[in-house]
Amino acid sequence: MPKIVRFYETGGAEVLKIEESPLVEPREGEVRLKVEAIGLNRAEVMFRQGQYLETPELPSRLGYEAAGIVDAVGPGTSDIKIGDRVSTIPSFSMGAYGVYGESAVVPAYAVAKYPERLSAVEGAAIWMQYLTAFGALIEFGQVQKDAWVLITAGSSSVAQAAIQITKSVGARSIVTTRGADKKAFLMGAGADHVIVTDEEDLAESVKDITSGNGVNVVFDPIAGPLLGKLAEAAAPGATIFEYGALSPSPAVYPLFPALAKGLTVRGYTLFEIVKAPDKLARGKQFIYNGLETGALNPVIDRTFALENIVEAHRYMESNQQKGKIVVTV
């Protein structure tokens, strides 16, 4: 019987249990993967804690991103064949379809092939990060050549994806990180400029870098008091995408800069892309192309074995990572 990860109560990383469970047959519209690698996301930490958009029904599986080989298909899944090498697009209920484990059943619409040049570990580090960044920067933000993009929380996998997507369209990134220790990594990862927010004033530094113009697009998962600084750093007509809530403090809406500069502050999540077939199709094409040419290249921070899933979650919560944490199966 395959090993799967399940939790019986919400709480710290230690609630995650590895147990054997009978192989599940896919129903209509579903396919089953023999999982090779699992990409970890903050969404799973929040789901495990009972603080996610979706509330777990206990006991619950979890996990959005797996790469693997299709080993069974349900009726009505003609596009997918046994033996296909695919990874999953987070577009389903984690409770119903969590992918942490050696085997996972997911909706057929949620799997996509990835370029052969990528390993399974890399395949598990594609869709969440690149689709999230694609939706804000390209689909809605329409970032083009020479635009300035401010990317906060620069070491996260989504920020890495945003840096690469920005570069791939000829725009310029300014990336923030709290401490100086990650600056060299971020420059190496393709950032055009890095601001160390513990040492530098964000808005002043952005003004210096952009010759007083400010940035055209902001891509931020923090919010809280930072939002005011982001509005200061924004150019006239800029859009600030808020895609997370990492700050525990409320954000004051920056009314006066918004009026003076015609700013847009837009709440955004990946669901806006994966629930809209036309947007998802454009995103998949954009990302597949970028991965094939090497313009996009998943940054893997570290891998853990499945039996160390608790340790892997603790590591994610420690915020030491630079790029994606992947569990190998």
Next chain:
Amino acid sequence: MPKIVRFYETGGAEVLKIEESPLVEPREGEVRLKVEAIGLNRAEVMFRQGQYLETPELPSRLGYEAAGIVDAVGPGTSDIKIGDRVSTIPSFSMGAYGVYGESAVVPAYAVAKYPERLSAVEGAAIWMQYLTAFGALIEFGQVQKDAWVLITAGSSSVAQAAIQITKSVGARSIVTTRGADKKAFLMGAGADHVIVTDEEDLAESVKDITSGNGVNVVFDPIAGPLLGKLAEAAAPGATIFEYGALSPSPAVYPLFPALAKGLTVRGYTLFEIVKAPDKLARGKQFIYNGLETGALNPVIDRTFALENIVEAHRYMESNQQKGKIVVTV
């Protein structure tokens, strides 16, 4: 010598002085109006108080909107002729070109003809209100048939313009007002629904009216604590336009509804339209057409004589008006 209005210190309405001043000759790119009517705006109250985007250089004239007859033209103004019946589009510095008085010199680009069927009083009540509403609802908000539009502070002249523009494109308006006393007026002015916020819960009422959907566009000059309610009342993908700062309290950015529903909160002022020739041209055409057909019809609350300008300002600050306050000359 023509009478003009000037103030020598910022402060209450009583700082406004009527004095005689020599007739000014228009310079290059300028035209002079023999003023027939002046439309009053909250911007002038704030300018007079020293609380506007632009700070007055004392002594200062003031005023954005006048209707009149061109009685002199400077060089380089070939589109405008002496005798033209025009009104002014607020697209200039109030300190440099304030229009309160019997004579006013303004940039030639800032005057526009208005339909003959309108009186001068109505002509002074066009561009600020209709262009402001046009920019948010049509140019940026792309309001179309059957959309739901929530319009707050419903008795203001800009809100009246928004109600009419909403109706003119086949969309549906929900209009808010604090007290029940203005409800009948707003229904008569074309609102599809009116919510009395002193008596009803805004978000609940919007849900009832829209069968749970929420509104697609919000047009709000208040901000402050209201912003959270507006986000509750918003449909997925909605845009909330903030075009003023009537609330003295800060607004908390509604992060969680914004994430869950993909909401946009956009700071907006008329300057985004009047400073962009293509947008301004579209706006002028849209409004001229609507005025000609009668789909748009300026609502005049009350007129004052020029000598009662102090009283007119006090009346504006009392918030009793329903529509535009106009000074006749």
